[in-house]
Amino acid sequence: MTTNPVTLSQSSAEVRPIARPAGRLDTPRIALLVLLGAILLGGASLLYLNLAATVATSSTRLQELSKERRMLEWQRTEKAGDLARLANPQRLEQRANELGYRAPRAFTYVTVSPEVAAALDHRLLATPPAESGATETPGGWTNLQQQFQRWLAR
Amino acid sequence: MTPLDRQTQRRLALIFSVFGGFALVLALRLGYWQLMPHADLQAADSAAKLQPGQIKAGRGAIYDRTGLLLAGDVAEFIVAADLRAVTNAADVAAKLSPLVGRPADELRAGLEAKDGRTYTRLARNLNEATANQVRDAKLPGILVETEAKRVYPMGSTAAHVLGFVAADGKAYTGVEEYYDNALRGEDGTWGGALLVDPTRFRAPRDGFDLVLTIDANIQRMTERELSKAVEAQDAAGGSAIVMDPKTGAILAMASVPTYDPNRFATTPPDRFENPVISKLYEPGSVLKAVTLAAALEEGVASLNTSYDDVGYMRVGGVTIWDWDRVAHGRVDMRTMMRLSLNVGAVHLVQMLGPERFYKHLRDFGFGAPTGIDLTGEVGGLIRDYKSQGWGDLDLATNAFGQGMAATPIQVITAMAAIANGGRLVQPYVVQQIRQGDRVIKDTRPIAVRQVVSPQNIPAMHEALVGVVEQAVRASVPGYTIGGKTGSSQIPTDKGYDDELTIASFAGFGPVADPQVVILVKVDKPVHRQLGSEVAAPFFGVLARQVFDYLGVPPDNVRLAAENRKPKPGGDTQ
Structure with missing residues (x-):
């Protein structure tokens, strides 16, 4: 009959850890790690919040600028609308009639040779604007002056 | 477990006290903002809520072939109210009445609506000067909004060719309806009032302009x-x-x-049809x-x-x-x-x-x-x-x-x-589709x-x-x-x-x-x-x-x- 040379008390003693590892975490270290983690987490959160705030602020600014641009576009359209109203043929016609203008009864087309056309162009270009005659009817005083000058020249 | 030495205990207590103090301050501040009434904030909040997450694209304009504007968007100023923020309707109505030119009784009735609404529009079609006066009055709960309004500066000129756009933004008849997709553009998105995700931002694309063959x-x-x-x-x-x-x-x-497309609302509907084509x-x-x-x-x-x-x-x-x-x-x-x-x-x-x-x-x-x-x-x-x-x-x-x-x-x-x-x-009636000075399409x-x-x-x-x-x-x-x-x-x-x-x-x-x-x-x-x-x-x-x-x-x-x-x-x- 064989007998077990190892007693129960001896085997128990062998499986139980006898000593802690050198770098074991004691309570102060755990607290310190928790604190470090909290600081890191807080920092990251702050960074994220800061970024989010910056984006939100930029977004708001972008929105404001966009609104401003839209307002300017609307103002531009309003001006273009004013221009269209002023240039409306119906209004111009009415205004011209008020000023005594009438539509011409007929247009007269004159055919000229290219040489004559060139000569006419040359003369027109050479004529100073004051002498070429304004499209507007001269005022009463100007008219009187012109008549006086013509009378003197006679 | 090894007991902490006294110095470490003191340090930890100090750190936790500091953090605890911060937490307490934050909690109290949160409670203050959450529980205390703030009329100004409510108004700002409702104003923010009124702005949709979408950015409306501008509708394109329509020109004749000489470059005269036939249709375009201008700003329409609207006075609205956040009814939750209006504390004294009678006072607000009395102050608002001379500014917007509506009787105070009517305004008050609108402000005291009992049908559960939290928002109502009080006056529209206001000019910019009036809108600024209302803003400057800083009446509680009163908001000034801007919206695009379609105008036809030449009145009834080419009305049947143009068609019109109703207040809801829907286009009816004419080139307004036929070219609605080109004129409308594409709305953009903000990604919410507090945008934290820039990838959700999409800029709007304004509608294209049309140049007609009409002179x-x-x-x-x-x-x-x-x-x-x-x-x-x-x-x-x-x-x-x-x-x-x-x-x-x-x-x-x-x-x-x-008809005059600026006054489509008061026009008999049978006049909208273009007899030339219909x-x-x-x-x-x-x-x-x-x-x-x-x-x-x-x-x-x-x-x-x-x-x-x-x-x-x-x-x-x-x-x-x-x-x-x-x-x-x-x-x-x-x-x-x-x-x-x-x-x-x-x-x-x-x-x-x-x-x-x-x-x-x-x-x-x-x-x-x-x-x-x-x-x-x-x-x-x-x-x-x-x-x-x-x-x-x-x-x-x-x-x-x-x-x-x-x-x-x-x-x-x-x-x-x-x-x-x-x-x-x-x-054909549309000669060009343009985006600013760029010609998108020239009709051949x-x-x-x-x-x-x-x-x-x-x-x-x-x-x-x-x-x-x-x-x-x-x-x-x-x-x-x-x-x-x-x-x-x-x-x-x-x-x-x-x-x-x-x-x-x-x-x-x-x-x-x-x-x-x-x-x-x-x-x-x-x-x-x-x-x-x-x-x-x-x-x-x-x-x-x-x-x-x-x-x-x-x-x-x-x-x-x-x-x-x-x-x-x-x-x-």
């Missing part, structure tokens, strides 16, 4: 002369179109009665031009072909009369066209036969929409020989434009084909098909010039004009109306180099009924104005200029 000046001339013609005849209404026959570009398109009528004798063209194309007749005109003809048991009920004796096709004799047109279709006649009628674009870029176009009605119940009488009446239905745009497109050398062109003329051979064009022009020599009031001194009158009967439930007609004239000029083709149609004129009396004079007046405006030289001037041009391979004269 505001020619449009004005057309509208003015059409109104005069309709008023002079106490007519029910009328339409007129001016088209470039070579391209199909519409220079003017007018109808009476019309209202069918029997074109009458104008269609004889198509009948003659078909006969020339098929070689069954020439201008010298003659027949004995006894003033009437029996077809399918029914007597068809010439309009004047006079026997004209031996007449050729020039005279048939000049005097607009129905019997002669019936002779032509009988020589053609139904198959060839209806083929040409459809080739000219009748019975199908022209494809013009406007909403609401209808295709017209042709009962051809394949239709149930069709008979010889249908063929005979169709020869002179009765018993069928067409739109004015179909009639002018057919006349343009005769004017331009035989090509049927697709009419579309030639649908050749409907008259070039060798038959001189004969067609000769016949139509002869018509204007008869209908002398359509003539324009100095210019050779071609055209055809029409005085069509109006179908009713009990056959044709005995008295009322639709008087029309479709013509073009100068015949040698057509610059414009014009259709005039006057509905139910009271004093005179014939196209030569009602529509032809209007055509003459309008054509002269258009020629003057476009600088189209009279025939003698044009010929003189052409004679001076150096001939290819020859010496300059």
